[in-house]
Amino acid sequence: MSKLLIVDDEVEICEFLKSFFEDRDFEVAVANGGSQALEKVAAFHPEVVLLDIQMPGMDGLQVLKKIKETYPKVKVIMVTAVETQEKIEEAMRFGADNYITKPLSLEYLEKDVQDKIDILAKGF
Numbered sequence: 001m002s003k004l005l006i007v008d009d010e011v012e013i014c015e016f017l018k019s020f021f022e023d024r025d026f027e028v029a030v031a032n033g034g035s036q037a038l039e040k041v042a043a044f045h046p047e048v049v050l051l052d053i054q055m056p057g058m059d060g061l062q063v064l065k066k067i068k069e070t071y072p073k074v075k076v077i078m079v080t081a082v083e084t085q086e087k088i089e090e091a092m093r094f095g096a097d098n099y100i101t102k103p104l105s106l107e108y109l110e111k112d113v114q115d116k117i118d119i120l121a122k123g124f
Contacts, residue, residue: 001027002117005046007037007063008079009055017050020106021113034058041067046074048116050109053080053087061090068095075116079104 004026006017014030021028029044031037034057041049049067053060064076078091081102088099098112 001025002048003027003029003044003046004113005029005031005037005040005044005049007031007034007040007049007055007060008052009033010052013052021110024110026113034060034063037063038066041071041074047120048075048077048113050077050079050113053078053082053091061087061094064091064096065094073120075120077109077112077116079109 004021006014006028008014009032011032014032018028018030029040029046031040033055037049037051051060051064060078060080064078067074067076072095075097076095078096078099079102080087080099083101091099097116100109100112
């Protein structure tokens, strides 16, 4: 069973996405902030992280940087309402594997998560 971590300070979004992916046979954990996200990555060992950028305290870009420094094989998909070229470039520079803007297309999100898991399964 593939492991997915959802990180967003909006609890409703986390719960909705958790239910969506559990219905598709993913093992899902949720974090509502940056520090909690780093703890969950260390304990849960997800293959893919859906990571919001705008969160109070430690933002998603800081979390992304720390995840990639410690767990470079973890695939991180930035999910955010912030769509500025500067933020996209910064996220990619820090190692984001994709950048998806809200409102989400669940079909696209599911396909992208599965694509990342398939890449990991092939050893990349």
